[in-house]
Amino acid sequence: MDLLEYQAKNLFQQMGIPVLPSQQISQPKDLKGLKIPYPIVLKSQVYTGGRSKAGGIRFVENTIDAVAAAQAIFHLPIMGQYPEVLLAEARYQPERELYLAVVLDRSSRRPLLLGSQEGGVEVESVVGQMQQVIVDQEFSPFYARRLVLKMGLRGELIQTVSSVVEKMYRLFLEKDLDLVEINPLAVSARGEVMALDGKIIANNDALARHPDLTALCSQQPLSNRTRITGALPAGMNLVELDGSIGILCNGGALTMATLDLVYKAGGKPANYLNVGGEFSHHLPPNTLPERVRQGLEVLGRDRGTKVVLLNIVCGGVGCDDVTEAIAAHWRRRSVGHRPVLMVRLAGSRFDAAHEILRGLEIGVVHDLDEAIAQAVSLSKSKVA
Amino acid sequence: MLFSAASRVLIQGITDPLGKVYAPLMQQYGTQIVAGVASGQGDTNFHGIPVFDLVEQAIATVGQVDTTVICGHPYMVLDAALEAIAAGIRHLVLLTDGVPPLDMVRLLRKAEATETLVVGPNSPGIIVPGEILLGTHPPDFYAPGPVGLISRSGTLTYEVALQLTQAGFGQSIAVGIGGDRIVGSSFQQWLQILEEDEATQVIVLVGEIGGDSEENAARYIAEAIDKPVVAYIAGRTAPLEPVMGHAGAIIAALVADLSTEIGTFESKLAAFKAAQVPVADRPSQIPDLVKKALQKVS
Numbered sequence: 001m002d003l004l005e006y007q008a009k010n011l012f013q014q015m016g017i018p019v020l021p022s023q024q025i026s027q028p029k030d031l032k033g034l035k036i037p038y039p040i041v042l043k044s045q046v047y048t049g050g051r052s053k054a055g056g057i058r059f060v061e062n063t064i065d066a067v068a069a070a071q072a073i074f075h076l077p078i079m080g081q082y083p084e085v086l087l088a089e090a091r092y093q094p095e096r097e098l099y100l101a102v103v104l105d106r107s108s109r110r111p112l113l114l115g116s117q118e119g120g121v122e123v124e125s126v127v128g129q130m131q132q133v134i135v136d137q138e139f140s141p142f143y144a145r146r147l148v149l150k151m152g153l154r155g156e157l158i159q160t161v162s163s164v165v166e167k168m169y170r171l172f173l174e175k176d177l178d179l180v181e182i183n184p185l186a187v188s189a190r191g192e193v194m195a196l197d198g199k200i201i202a203n204n205d206a207l208a209r210h211p212d213l214t215a216l217c218s219q220q221p222l223s224n225r226t227r228i229t230g231a232l233p234a235g236m237n238l239v240e241l242d243g244s245i246g247i248l249c250n251g252g253a254l255t256m257a258t259l260d261l262v263y264k265a266g267g268k269p270a271n272y273l274n275v276g277g278e279f280s281h282h283l284p285p286n287t288l289p290e291r292v293r294q295g296l297e298v299l300g301r302d303r304g305t306k307v308v309l310l311n312i313v314c315g316g317v318g319c320d321d322v323t324e325a326i327a328a329h330w331r332r333r334s335v336g337h338r339p340v341l342m343v344r345l346a347g348s349r350f351d352a353a354h355e356i357l358r359g360l361e362i363g364v365v366h367d368l369d370e371a372i373a374q375a376v377s378l379s380k381s382k383v384a
Numbered sequence: 385m386l387f388s389a390a391s392r393v394l395i396q397g398i399t400d401p402l403g404k405v406y407a408p409l410m411q412q413y414g415t416q417i418v419a420g421v422a423s424g425q426g427d428t429n430f431h432g433i434p435v436f437d438l439v440e441q442a443i444a445t446v447g448q449v450d451t452t453v454i455c456g457h458p459y460m461v462l463d464a465a466l467e468a469i470a471a472g473i474r475h476l477v478l479l480t481d482g483v484p485p486l487d488m489v490r491l492l493r494k495a496e497a498t499e500t501l502v503v504g505p506n507s508p509g510i511i512v513p514g515e516i517l518l519g520t521h522p523p524d525f526y527a528p529g530p531v532g533l534i535s536r537s538g539t540l541t542y543e544v545a546l547q548l549t550q551a552g553f554g555q556s557i558a559v560g561i562g563g564d565r566i567v568g569s570s571f572q573q574w575l576q577i578l579e580e581d582e583a584t585q586v587i588v589l590v591g592e593i594g595g596d597s598e599e600n601a602a603r604y605i606a607e608a609i610d611k612p613v614v615a616y617i618a619g620r621t622a623p624l625e626p627v628m629g630h631a632g633a634i635i636a637a638l639v640a641d642l643s644t645e646i647g648t649f650e651s652k653l654a655a656f657k658a659a660q661v662p663v664a665d666r667p668s669q670i671p672d673l674v675k676k677a678l679q680k681v682s
């Protein structure tokens with residue numbers, strides 16, 4: 001989960017990382033009660049980047065200008081997002097701008113410290129100069145100093161900047177984050193540092209043990225909002241496309257493999273839904289039939305779908321258990337629009353499953369390639 | 385092989401939802417489950433398996449344990465794993481998904497220091513057909529034979545095993561290393577184990593888009609593996625997730641491989657081609673490529 005800049009800065013402040021005096025603005029008239037002296041900067045609080053280029057960051061000298069600028073920013077979408085809050089912040093004149101980040105590195109399976117003397121908005125162009133330090137054992141401040149020296153900093157700045165890195169790491173660990181980033185970390189002529197902008201991504205799997213982050217999450221707009229459903233049942237993953245074949249599978253890689261096969265056979269997927277795999281503590285394998293039923297309900301709402309292809313590989317439950325759920329769904333949806341079902345099942349008790357579905361005139365096969373071929377052919381037939 | 389019918393197995397979290405489903409299936413397959421652990425439920429038994437409050441109590445009563453299968457709540461997995469390591473167990477199989485990645489970082493530091501093999505999390509575990517089941521693989525899909533199967537997924541692994549078995553190619557072992565960003569054992573580790581395993585004549589590697597495990601595996605195959613390897617990669621047509629955030633966050637993501645921008649299908653395909661590993665374009669083509677590879681060997 002991404003945090004907004006002001007939420008990230010609240011966490012920085014709790015950790016003792018220097019940030020500018022600031023205030024949240026929920027509506028332009030809030031600026032009349034501003035406690036920070038002018039000049040200030042107003043910043044749109046959206047989850048995407050490119051705020052500066054899009055006009056979501058404005059410098060103002062007085063209340064009249066500030067109210068006008070705030071009105072403009074509230075009405076300015078950035079990559080489709082409107083801000084619900086602006087951040088009013090004191091202005092700061094940096095002498096130089098650094099880039100710092102702590103992130104989890106998949107290859108080394110360790111946290112990674114990143115740093116560059118070329119911070120600011122153009123940091124993308126200097127990715128090759130990014131310095132890295134892997135925190136291979138338990139963290140100690142020398143890892144931070146190692147990064148700062150690699151970045152080429154000297155003298156008193158070594159201690160000042162490495163102390164910021166150390167605090168970023170502690171935050172990263174304490175809150176189970178995927179990323180903590182300060183860009184830029186401003187350095188003044190007197191050698192003082194200030195986090196001018198920050199980014200935090202919290203780890204979704206760990207959210208439930210951080211009530212403070214969970215509270216921020218509940219303020220967030222639904223990112224899972226889709227054309228055919230408001231919110232998906234827990235543990236499911238839906239991607240919508242614009243073809244005519246709905247795809248429902250259990251397990252991420254199986255879903256992707258099935259999608260690949262449908263494309264390869266000349267079919268056009270309308271969407272693909274992973275109802276979850278086999279290893280969830282909260283949704284163990286014996287909940288698979290119910291997840292399949294809920295998944296069918298979700299996909300059944302898409303009016304553009306002619307065929308729904310189910311590819312279910314049963315491990316912890318039998319094929320017939322899953323079939324009962326399909327049959328229950330099918331019987332209930334007897335009126336009006338219903339996409340044709342093409343069912344592929346692998347697992348124990350296939351014959352019993354076959355029997356049940358044949359009685360309902362639903363196509364069911366054991367072979368994956370055959371199921372794909374039949375689904376694609378059904379999606380192209382006029383009667384369907 | 386590290387795992388056989390003689391291995392003595394512990395199940396931690398045996399009365400948790402995953403343990404309840406899979407412990408009896410493992411037992412039915414013939415896995416020697418000598419004890420289960422469930423805090424607060426010591427002195428009971430589950431399907432005839434004695435249950436203890438602590439790993440050390442289990443070992444004190446039933447004797448030595450070779451492998452533990454951990455299937456508890458995702459936030460308890462780190463503790464269960466550290467408890468097993470402290471009790472001297474050196475083979476850990478983690479089934480549960482949703483383990484916080486920083487818990488895995490802590491666990492892996494400990495595992496490396498103690499030379500403990502950690503498989504998973506978010507993993508179907510291991511099956512040695514005809515010998516032992518340490519996880520969730522549906523036994524009907526597997527048969528003993530010469531193919532070593534390694535994968536990052538769950539149900540897709542079963543699918544590939546089924547296609548192999550139906551085509552007459554049994555498996556020496558099948559291992560799911562886990563689908564999470566941070567997992568214990570890597571493809572390289574298993575490639576090396578299978579290279580040295582006498583029962584394995586050909587290796588099938590099932591990958592998917594995202595991350596750089598396949599690219600690293602391909603490099604390792606070129607450098608260190610003499611046995612033939614056949615690969616499959618899921619996700620050729622899956623759209624990449626958009627990267628949000630600042631310019632900088634994108635940098636950090638790129639450097640640390642947080643996003644799916646690195647690890648595209650094309651990059652993995654190119655890596656396997658460079659390592660001269662044939663890549664199947666659908667699961668049902670894997671048996672054909674295995675057949676060719678076996679013909680070359682003999």
